[in-house]
Amino acid sequence: HNAGTVEFIFDPDLSTFYFLEMNTRLQVEHPVTEEVTGIDLVAWQIAVANGERLPLTQDRIVAAGHAIEVRVYAEDPYGGFLPQAGRVDAVRWPTDTARVETVVTDGTAVTSAFDPMLAKIITSGPDRDAAIEAMLAALDGTAIFGVTTNTGFLARVVDSPTFRTAAMDTGWLDRQPDEVLAPPQVPPRALAVAAGLLWPEVGDGWRSAGPSAPIVRPVVDAGGERHDVVETAEPTEPHLVQGPRAQVAIAGQVWTFERPDGTRRPRVVHAGDAEILAPMPGSVIAVDVTVGDTVEAGQRLGAVEAMKMELALTAPHDGVVTQVPVVGAQVKMGDLLFHVDPDAQEA
Numbered sequence: 001h002n003a004g005t006v007e008f009i010f011d012p013d014l015s016t017f018y019f020l021e022m023n024t025r026l027q028v029e030h031p032v033t034e035e036v037t038g039i040d041l042v043a044w045q046i047a048v049a050n051g052e053r054l055p056l057t058q059d060r061i062v063a064a065g066h067a068i069e070v071r072v073y074a075e076d077p078y079g080g081f082l083p084q085a086g087r088v089d090a091v092r093w094p095t096d097t098a099r100v101e102t103v104v105t106d107g108t109a110v111t112s113a114f115d116p117m118l119a120k121i122i123t124s125g126p127d128r129d130a131a132i133e134a135m136l137a138a139l140d141g142t143a144i145f146g147v148t149t150n151t152g153f154l155a156r157v158v159d160s161p162t163f164r165t166a167a168m169d170t171g172w173l174d175r176q177p178d179e180v181l182a183p184p185q186v187p188p189r190a191l192a193v194a195a196g197l198l199w200p201e202v203g204d205g206w207r208s209a210g211p212s213a214p215i216v217r218p219v220v221d222a223g224g225e226r227h228d229v230v231e232t233a234e235p236t237e238p239h240l241v242q243g244p245r246a247q248v249a250i251a252g253q254v255w256t257f258e259r260p261d262g263t264r265r266p267r268v269v270h271a272g273d274a275e276i277l278a279p280m281p282g283s284v285i286a287v288d289v290t291v292g293d294t295v296e297a298g299q300r301l302g303a304v305e306a307m308k309m310e311l312a313l314t315a316p317h318d319g320v321v322t323q324v325p326v327v328g329a330q331v332k333m334g335d336l337l338f339h340v341d342p343d344a345q346e347a
Contacts, residue, residue, distance in 0.1 A: 001053060003044045005030065028071070028120065031099060035067035035124040066131045067124040070154045072102075072142070074116040077153035078183045083116040083306055084333070085281035089146035092238040092249070098123045098138035110147050112281045112306035118149065128166070132158055136251075143238035143249030152253025156180040159251075186221050186255060189233065190248045194219050194257035196232035197239060197246040219246075219257040226260065276313050276338040278331040282306025286327065289338075293321045301338045304331065315340050 005027040007020040030041050039061065044054060074084040088108040093100045102119030104110075110118070121142065123134035139155040157180050162168050173181055195217040216228045238249040244259040287302040289295060295315045302325070303312050315338075323339035331337065 002048050003041055003054060028117075029069055031101065031120060031122045032067040032069050033063075035099070035122055036063045036065050037061055065124055065126050066128045067122060068128075068131045068135050068158070069120055069122045070135065070139070070158070071117050072119040072121060072144070072154070073150045074110045074118055074147050075150050076148050077150045077181065080279075081150075082280040082311070083112065083282075083309060084148040085110050085112050085306075086147040088144060089242070090143075090240050091145070092141065092143040093119070094121070094138040094141035097141060098134065104144070112283075118144065118147075129164075132164060139252040140250075141238070142252050143240075143247075143254060145240045145247050145249075145254060149254075151249075152184065152251060153180065155252040156184070184253060186225075186227070187250055189237075190250050190255040191219060191227050191229050191257075192231055192233035193235045193237065193239065193248045194246045194255070195227075195229035197235060197241050197248075198244070198257065198259040199232070218260055220260050222256045274316070274319065274340050274342065275336055276301065276316065276340070278304055278333055278335040278337055279311055279313075280304065280306050280309070281333045282309075282331065284325045284327055284329045284331060284337065285310065287324050289321045289324060291321055291324055295319060295321060295340060301340075304337070313338060317342050319343075 002024055003026065004022060004024040006022050008017040009020050010017050026041055026045060033039070034041055039056070048054065074086075075081050076084055086109075088104055088106065088110065090106050091104055091108070093102065099122040100119060101122075104118045110116070121135070121138050123131050123138055125131040125134050135158050136155060139151060139158070142151050144151060157163055160180050162172060162176070162179060198219055199217040214230050216230055217232065218226055218228050220226050235248065240247045245256065246258075247254050247256050249255075282304045283306065285303050285305045289299075289301050295301065295318070297315055297317045299315045301313045301315055301321070303310055305311070317340065319340040319342040321338065322341045323336070325331070325337045
């Protein structure tokens with residue numbers, strides 16, 4: 001009468017499946033089943049709701065090939081997977097090489113009022129290896145500018161030896177965080193493309209008394225580090241240029257660069273040790289201290305909540321609280337919430 005989702009836990013040592021739960025509805029992974037069976041499960045659900053019966057019995061359903069689905073989230077994998085918010089300046093989806101389910105387009109506002117999933121990308125092939133290669137190609141053609149996402153992290157996961165050999169389990173990232181969770185280094189290709197985008201017209205280095213001098217095109221990455229680039233490259237990757245800023249997507253990871261103006265240092269925000277900033281956009285749900293309280297390092301000061309996540313905020317050191325937020329306040333990532341003054345305690 002209906003189609004639902006059954007979940008199991010698999011014990012590889014015993015080659016045994018254990019029943020976990022049954023949901024009498026479709027879950028977010030249902031496109032994987034649709035891809036390998038050729039069945040429109042959503043249409044089935046609508047038909048059942050209309051009083052009709054399922055058109056096929058289990059023995060008539062045949063699975064062929066392999067399919068993989070990834071969830072693109074507005075979150076920072078290299079910052080504790082904290083949810084992100086903002087405005088999507090531009091987006092590129094691999095609609096010609098993969099199945100993409102999303103409503104996110106250029107200009108979409110990503111808020112903390114909903115789950116941070118932005119899209120599902122599904123690829124398939126005759127076997128697992130083919131589905132993996134198709135997914136890597138799809139993620140390489142995906143770019144979301146303006147909001148931090150996990151797209152680059154997904155590409156690293158799918159391309160990792162652990163995933164390729166299907167050796168992962170639920171404790172994988174805890175045991176081997178360096179395999180895919182170590183913050184990636186700025187790739188030379190991204191620097192070369194960004195330099196070409198930010199410095200489209202410069203001299204050719206011609207000199208009358210010798211060979212041409214190398215042309216140096218300085219760019220500053222998101223961390224504030226300056227790179228003097230000599231060799232540039234034409235962009236074949238998704239990219240976006242906005243004034244003195246260029247963003248380049250490589251394997252799903254968006255790299256942001258600026259053209260220094262030569263008169264001021266790169267714009268990098270450094271928070272003082274006494275400042276506790278909002279780690280994600282959301283709302284303040286608890287304030288456990290008041291101005292004037294003496295606190296110890298690690299003591300909980302309050303908490304913020306967004307997108308089904310609650311995060312405790314703790315004192316970075318011993319000191320006296322000199323600023324607190326208001327419970328219920330809506331905050332943006334990076335907003336100053338608490339201030340713990342170590343000098344006040346000494347006084």
